[in-house]
Structures are given as C-alpha cells and as structure tokens.
Amino acid sequence: xxxxxxxxxxxxxxxxxxxxxxxxxxxxxxxxxxxxxxxxxxxxxxxxxxxxxxxxxxxxxxxxxxxxxxxxxxxxxxxxxxxxxxxxxxxxxxxxxxxxxxxxxxxxxxxxxxxxxxxxxxxxxxxxxxxxxxxxxxxxxxxxxxxxxxxxxxx
Amino acid sequence: xxxxxxxxxxxxxxxxxxxxxxxxxxxxxxxxxxxxxxxxxxxxxxxxxxxxxxxxxxxxxxxxxxxxxxxxxxxxxxxxxxxxxxxxxxxxxxxxxxxxxxxxxxxxxxxxxxxxxxxxxxxxxxxxxxxxxxxxxxxxxxxxxxxxxxxxxxx
Numbered sequence: 001x002x003x004x005x006x007x008x009x010x011x012x013x014x015x016x017x018x019x020x021x022x023x024x025x026x027x028x029x030x031x032x033x034x035x036x037x038x039x040x041x042x043x044x045x046x047x048x049x050x051x052x053x054x055x056x057x058x059x060x061x062x063x064x065x066x067x068x069x070x071x072x073x074x075x076x077x078x079x080x081x082x083x084x085x086x087x088x089x090x091x092x093x094x095x096x097x098x099x100x101x102x103x104x105x106x107x108x109x110x111x112x113x114x115x116x117x118x119x120x121x122x123x124x125x126x127x128x129x130x131x132x133x134x135x136x137x138x139x140x141x142x143x144x145x146x147x148x149x150x151x152x153x154x155x
Numbered sequence: 156x157x158x159x160x161x162x163x164x165x166x167x168x169x170x171x172x173x174x175x176x177x178x179x180x181x182x183x184x185x186x187x188x189x190x191x192x193x194x195x196x197x198x199x200x201x202x203x204x205x206x207x208x209x210x211x212x213x214x215x216x217x218x219x220x221x222x223x224x225x226x227x228x229x230x231x232x233x234x235x236x237x238x239x240x241x242x243x244x245x246x247x248x249x250x251x252x253x254x255x256x257x258x259x260x261x262x263x264x265x266x267x268x269x270x271x272x273x274x275x276x277x278x279x280x281x282x283x284x285x286x287x288x289x290x291x292x293x294x295x296x297x298x299x300x301x302x303x304x305x306x307x308x309x310x
Binding site: 001002007010011014033034074085092093102103104107108110111112114115118119122126127128129 | 156157162165166169188189229240247248249257258259262263265266267269270273274277281282283284
C-alpha cells in the first residue's frame with residue numbers, strides 16, 4: 001500500500017512524537033523502529049527537508065519533531081519522503097481523446113482519493129496509542145530489541 | 156497506489172478483453188497500451204503463469220484472455236504480477252509484545268482492506284467502458300498512436 005520508505009518515515013515520526021521534546025539520535029530511532037540506520041538517516045534527511053523534523057548537532061543532539069504531532073497528518077509524512085498517492089487527473093497514456101478518465105483510471109483514482117482522505121485526516125497524535133495496550137515504538141520496544149539482539153547473538 | 160507493473164498488466168488485460176477471441180501480438184498490445192514491448196513481454200508472461208492469458212505460437216498467434224472478463228477482478232490481475240496489496244496481519248516490526256496491531260498498522264491495514272474490497276469487486280468487464288465515450292485501449296487508440304508517432308518523427 002505504501003512504500004517501505006513511507007513506512008519507515010511514519011515509524012520515525014511516531015517515535016519522535018513519543019519522546020516529544022527530547023532529541024533522539026539516529027541510532028536510538030533505528031533501534032526502536034527496527035530500521036537500518038543508513039536507510040533511516042536518508043529518511044530523516046527527507047523529513048528535515050520537508051520541515052517535519054529538526055536536527056541538533058553536538059552532545060545531547062539528535063532529532064526532534066519540528067511540528068506538533070497533533071498538527072501533522074500521516075499524509076504529510078508520506079508525502080515528505082515519497083510520491084505514492086498522487087491523484088490521477090489526466091489519462092496516464094496521454095491519449096488526446098481521453099478528455100475524461102476511462103473506467104480503469106477512474107477506479108484507480110477513486111482508491112487514491114479514499115486513501116488520501118483517510119491518511120490526510122489522521123494525525124500523528126492519533127497513532128500514539130495513548131491509553132492502549134500496544135503502542136508502536138515506545139520505550140519498551142527498545143528494551144525488547146536489546147533482549148532479542150542479545151538472545152540472537154548467544155544462539 | 157499500484158505499481159507500474161500492475162497498471163501495465165491491467166491495460167494489457169483490458170486490451171485483450173476488448174478483442175476477446177482474436178489473438179493479439181505483443182507489439183499490438185504494446186502499441187495500444189503504450190507500454191514498452193520488452194517490459195510488456197514480462198508482464199504477459201506473469202499473466203500467463205497466473206492463468207489469466209494464453210499465448211498461441213505461429214502465424215496468427217498472440218495472446219488471448221484465458222478467462223472470461225466478467226469473472227476476472229482487477230485484484231486478480233494486480234496479484235498476478237505484484238504483491239502490493241497484502242493485508243497486515245501481524246506487527247511488521249516483529250515485536251513479540253504486539254499481539255494486536257498498533258494504531259499505525261491498523262490504519263494502514265484499514266486502507267489495504269478498503270482498496271482490496273474495491274478492486275476485488277470490480278470485474279475487468281466493468282472497466283471496458285462499453286457505451287461510454289472514452290474506453291481505454293480501444294481500436295481508436297492504436298490509430299491515435301500511429302498518428303502521433305508519425306507526427307513526432309516528422310517534427
């Protein structure tokens with residue numbers, strides 16, 4: 001449905017929202033979100049270019065959200081790193097006689113429209129799972145990763 | 156929303172449905188659907204492996220639909236060439252504590268569910284635009300391509 005890059009960007013932003021205020025290093029975010037750190041680094045750069053995250057250099061530095069998680073939608077994050085949800089406004093075949101979309105492209109566009117509306121009305125704050133049993137990428141995740149990595153190594 | 160490969164597969168199947176009964180060569184399908192013939196060839200092979208199209212060798216040979224277009228869904232075609240619409244059944248991070256989907260993956264899965272239901276209930280026959288002004292990949296398309304190619308060459 002969405003690209004790997006978009007999924008990783010969403011995980012990173014949700015992680016930063018969990019830690020709102022405290023800067024997180026690429027490695028900390030990578031561990032919690034289970035994204036390879038080289039890949040994550042590129043994702044974070046794209047998010048920074050889009051003004052969604054901010055990086056601070058030096059000791060105690062790292063990434064923080066640049067905007068309030070209640071004002072950033074899933075779609076903002078996806079669009080910052082990818083172009084997968086473009087509406088189909090004109091015939092992709094470039095057929096000059098197709099002044100309206102054909103039934104195929106109308107159907108495909110209808111799906112994009114639905115997904116766009118769904119992701120565009122879901123705030124990052126809605127995804128934090130506050131008060132729910134299983135939030136994504138919370139502190140317990142990191143502990144879990146550590147345990148699992150240790151276990152794998154000793155196996 | 157869907158991959159380039161899926162889009163090309165849908166165009167090819169719709170084209171074959173327009174010509175139900177008559178075999179179409181890769182070049183004829185490529186011209187009408189505006190897909191590079193090398194790429195299209197791979198797409199047609201995948202569709203053949205999935206039992207959606209049939210190829211006949213020799214003079215007058217080419218591709219035909221292997222199943223009735225009223226019994227093949229958009230989703231059948233997409234799934235024959237790609238795996239983009241998989242439901243999310245378990246935590247993609249492999250978190251052992253996530254026995255249920257977190258809010259992020261629930262939201263993403265909800266979108267897959269909607270799209271799957273939409274494409275899974277749309278038959279190829281529904282996309283032929285019969286009685287509508289602008290069907291995709293009909294005979295006029297090929298004429299249009301010829302005209303356009305000629306025009307580009309002389310420019």
